Amino acid sequence: MASIKHDMNDNYGLEESLQIDDQQIMSMSVKELNTLLKSMKPNDAAHIKRRRRILKNKGYAASSRNRQTSLVGNLSVERSQLVKQINQLRGDNETLSQELRGWKQRYSDLQLLTTPPTSTASQNTTTESSK
Amino acid sequence: MASIKHDMNDNYGLEESLQIDDQQIMSMSVKELNTLLKSMKPNDAAHIKRRRRILKNKGYAASSRNRQTSLVGNLSVERSQLVKQINQLRGDNETLSQELRGWKQRYSDLQLLTTPPTSTASQNTTTESSK
DNA sequence: ATGATAAGTGAGCAC
DNA sequence: GTGCTCACTTATCAT
Numbered sequence: 634m635a636s637i638k639h640d641m642n643d644n645y646g647l648e649e650s651l652q653i654d655d656q657q658i659m660s661m662s663v664k665e666l667n668t669l670l671k672s673m674k675p676n677d678a679a680h681i682k683r684r685r686r687i688l689k690n691k692g693y694a695a696s697s698r699n700r701q702t703s704l705v706g707n708l709s710v711e712r713s714q715l716v717k718q719i720n721q722l723r724g725d726n727e728t729l730s731q732e733l734r735g736w737k738q739r740y741s742d743l744q745l746l747t748t749p750p751t752s753t754a755s756q757n758t759t760t761e762s763s764k
Numbered sequence: 765m766a767s768i769k770h771d772m773n774d775n776y777g778l779e780e781s782l783q784i785d786d787q788q789i790m791s792m793s794v795k796e797l798n799t800l801l802k803s804m805k806p807n808d809a810a811h812i813k814r815r816r817r818i819l820k821n822k823g824y825a826a827s828s829r830n831r832q833t834s835l836v837g838n839l840s841v842e843r844s845q846l847v848k849q850i851n852q853l854r855g856d857n858e859t860l861s862q863e864l865r866g867w868k869q870r871y872s873d874l875q876l877l878t879t880p881p882t883s884t885a886s887q888n889t890t891t892e893s894s895k
Numbered sequence: 896a897t898g899a900t901a902a903g904t905g906a907g908c909a910c
Numbered sequence: 911g912t913g914c915t916c917a918c919t920t921a922t923c924a925t
Contacts, residue, residue: 663896686896691918693898698916700899701832708839715846722853729860736867743871747878794911817911822903824913829901831914 647677659688778808790819 653669658681661669666685670678784800789812792800797816801809 687919689897690899690920693900694918696898697900701836705832705836705839708836708843712839712842712846715843715850719846719849719853722850722857726853726856726860729857729864733860733864733867736864736871740867740871740874743874743878747874818904820912821905821914824915825903827913828915 647680653681655684655688658685659692661685778811784812786815786819789816790823792816 658666666681670681673681789797797812801812804812
């Protein structure tokens with residue numbers, strides 16, 4: 634058995650006979666639309682209004698999908714950037730660590746040069762202070 | 765005017781009369797299903813098969829949406845973690861920089877102590893080398 | 896009335 | 911045949 638359904642999106646010639654297309658139905662202002670609808674049979678007017686709502690909804694749905702898509706896109710891009718930044722910082726860190734080691738060494742060397750060890754014990758103490 | 769539509773989701777009593785519900789239709793194996801369908805009128809069999817497909821699709825759609833949702837969720841969480849990591853690294857960086865400055869200073873101080881300036885010019889040169 | 900979104904459905908692709 | 915995803919429709923919510 635088949636059931637009776639509302640007409641939905643099949644415009645079955647109404648719009649064609651009125652020389653109106655979807656774009657116009659959708660973009661017309663409410664004022665313009667009402668003026669137009671008053672010159673039509675109530676059923677046809679209702680049909681057009683319903684069609685307009687559906688068309689707008691279609692647009693909203695598309696926007697929603699686009700938003701969702703670019704949301705994911707943005708997050709992905711952002712992630713790449715953050716990862717890149719992390720790698721950069723890790724590099725900087727490594728560089729700084731090396732520099733730090735270097736200067737500690739230089740300091741230590743200079744210190745040894747400055748205060749030559751007088752005994753095994755004192756040498757140890759001196760080295761400790763610059764670790 | 766109204767148009768004739770396929771029956772879609774209104775099961776108009778068929779399933780009830782056969783004592784089958786959506787869950788069973790969906791989860792039955794193909795083998796079981798075929799056995800069942802052979803004992804039915806062709807139209808009813810077709811209806812059940814179509815219904816099964818629709819039910820499965822409904823599930824797929826839900827899965828798809830869940831995936832999409834958790835994708836965004838994961839990306840967001842990941843972003844937070846990355847940002848946190850960056851802040852951590854920046855802190856480390858700052859610490860290292862300060863340590864570095866400190867050691868350079870100590871080196872410089874020790875150097876000044878070791879090789880006292882003999883003239884204004886030579887003092888400048890010494891300072892330059894440790895900046 | 897308008898805009899947004901979740902859920903269901905159909906179409907069409909890939910395996 | 912099964913699973914997936916896109917586009918569309920509907921229902922529903924908020925403004």
